[in-house]
Amino acid sequence: MRDWESDPAEQESGKGGQKELDEQVLGAGLCTGCGACVGLCPYQTVYHDRTVVLHACDLAQGRCYAACPRTPTDLAALRSRLYNETVCTPELGAVKGFFITRATDEGVRRRAQHGGTVTALMALALREGLIDTAILAGEGEGILPRSITVRDPEAAGMQGSSRFVVSPTVAEFNRVCLGNAAKIGVVATPCQALALAKMRTQPVSAAENGIEKLHLVVGLFCGWALSWQKLAALLKKKTDLARVTGMDIPPSCYHTLEVYTTGETIRISLDEVDPCVRESCRTCGDMTAEFSDLSVGSARLPEGWETARSWNQVIVRTERGMDLLELARRLGVLEFRATPPGNLEKLKAASLGKKRTAAIWLAGRGNTAERTGQAG
Numbered sequence: 001m002r003d004w005e006s007d008p009a010e011q012e013s014g015k016g017g018q019k020e021l022d023e024q025v026l027g028a029g030l031c032t033g034c035g036a037c038v039g040l041c042p043y044q045t046v047y048h049d050r051t052v053v054l055h056a057c058d059l060a061q062g063r064c065y066a067a068c069p070r071t072p073t074d075l076a077a078l079r080s081r082l083y084n085e086t087v088c089t090p091e092l093g094a095v096k097g098f099f100i101t102r103a104t105d106e107g108v109r110r111r112a113q114h115g116g117t118v119t120a121l122m123a124l125a126l127r128e129g130l131i132d133t134a135i136l137a138g139e140g141e142g143i144l145p146r147s148i149t150v151r152d153p154e155a156a157g158m159q160g161s162s163r164f165v166v167s168p169t170v171a172e173f174n175r176v177c178l179g180n181a182a183k184i185g186v187v188a189t190p191c192q193a194l195a196l197a198k199m200r201t202q203p204v205s206a207a208e209n210g211i212e213k214l215h216l217v218v219g220l221f222c223g224w225a226l227s228w229q230k231l232a233a234l235l236k237k238k239t240d241l242a243r244v245t246g247m248d249i250p251p252s253c254y255h256t257l258e259v260y261t262t263g264e265t266i267r268i269s270l271d272e273v274d275p276c277v278r279e280s281c282r283t284c285g286d287m288t289a290e291f292s293d294l295s296v297g298s299a300r301l302p303e304g305w306e307t308a309r310s311w312n313q314v315i316v317r318t319e320r321g322m323d324l325l326e327l328a329r330r331l332g333v334l335e336f337r338a339t340p341p342g343n344l345e346k347l348k349a350a351s352l353g354k355k356r357t358a359a360i361w362l363a364g365r366g367n368t369a370e371r372t373g374q375a376g
């Protein structure tokens with residue numbers, strides 16, 4: 001077993017179509033539900049939080065296989081094409097800057113998961129014309145999210161909060177980029193950001209490919225996502241599903257999933273939650289969305305979680321990401337506070353921990369793992 005990055009030779013020999021995608025990813029339980037293979041052709045679709053094959057396709061090489069974040073990927077080559085190598089770190093990918101921020105607008109913060117940095121940045125990017133379309137994950141049916149397209153900055157500012165069931169964001173990008181949007185911004189989990197990066201570097205043909213419309217990727221830190229079906233079954237034992245308003249995962253020392261309902265907060269031990277984790281997430285080595293313009297997660301502060309939960313940690317990776325963050329600072333859209341000493345090192349250690357765990361799971365999968373490119 002080698003690590004989660006496939007070497008360039010394997011990537012070259014690992015070209016494939018739907019048949020290979022089905023064998024190596026969908027059938028192997030490694031599909032992340034990112035949606036990248038949906039909408040590129042009519043043969044795959046999303047059913048709840050799963051991606052399913054509708055019709056067989058016999059093309060030897062397909063865009064579905066090329067874009068999938070779980071097919072062999074030369075991550076080092078991808079990194080060197082998209083990022084300034086002088087700022088690349090082995091633990092976190094490119095790091096041009098590291099910040100603690102939150103939305104200045106209290107309303108944005110109230111609706112947000114943590115400090116509202118993601119929502120504030122997407123609304124700002126729309127308002128300033130850096131993008132004309134934002135793809136987000138909004139409220140769907142019950143705990144199942146829905147990918148949404150937003151063009152109005154005010155409407156973008158009303159969104160927020162994390163859905164721990166996957167949303168097929170890249171499928172929505174594939175749909176929207178064929179329309180009249182010119183500059184699209186996407187909020188993406190690490191696997192979705194990787195799919196978009198693969199699409200950027202492997203354009204198929206100018207006529208068919210709208211990837212040049214991708215102008216901004218705001219990545220989310222991500223530990224894991226949960227199976228919709230399993231999570232629904234677990235929550236039904238604790239509460240009426242219709243009462244659930246949100247969820248969060250406090251720092252690991254709490255070992256709980258917090259479930260917010262209209263009446264109370266329910267705390268569920270992670271031991272009970274663990275069987276709901278998607279199989280594909282156990283083999284995922286990217287904690288911080290390394291293939292984004294900037295990535296946002298929950299903050300760690302000396303005052304503890306009750307204060308930290310309304311702030312964010314932000315890793316800026318590209319010039320575009322830095323320009324957006326600095327614009328937010330200049331216009332007072334984001335508040336900044338000093339980064340506590342040691343935070344970046346702790347984040348590096350946590351990220352490395354996820355890579356190690358993924359490598360162990362991959363090792364346990366034998367041949368399947370060897371054929372599967374993983375985000376490192």
Ligand SMILES: Cc1cc2nc3c(=O)[nH]c(=O)nc-3n(C[C@H](O)[C@H](O)[C@H](O)COP(=O)(O)OP(=O)(O)OC[C@H]3O[C@@H](n4cnc5c(N)ncnc54)[C@H](O)[C@@H]3O)c2cc1C
Nearest residue numbers: 112113114115116117118119136137161163222223297298
């Ligand atoms: C599945 C998942 C796991 C996560 N795990 C961690 C973790 O382990 N550690 C950590 O620090 N942070 C994690 N996060 C990120 C964290 O929950 C916050 O999204 C992040 O801190 C940004 O906070 P915010 O207040 O700026 O976000 P907000 O301003 O509330 O914006 C949240 C944004 O996330 C988007 N979004 C919500 N759910 C999804 C989804 N399922 N797929 C794609 N986009 C979505 C929304 O469209 C919205 O734009 C996770 C997020 C998700 C979705």
Ligand code: SF4
Nearest residue numbers: 031032034035037068
């Ligand atoms: S991981 Fe994404 S691209 Fe790969 S099979 Fe699943 S939905 Fe399709």
Ligand code: SF4
Nearest residue numbers: 190191222224281284
């Ligand atoms: S843990 Fe990895 S595979 Fe799972 S949702 Fe997060 S980024 Fe995607």
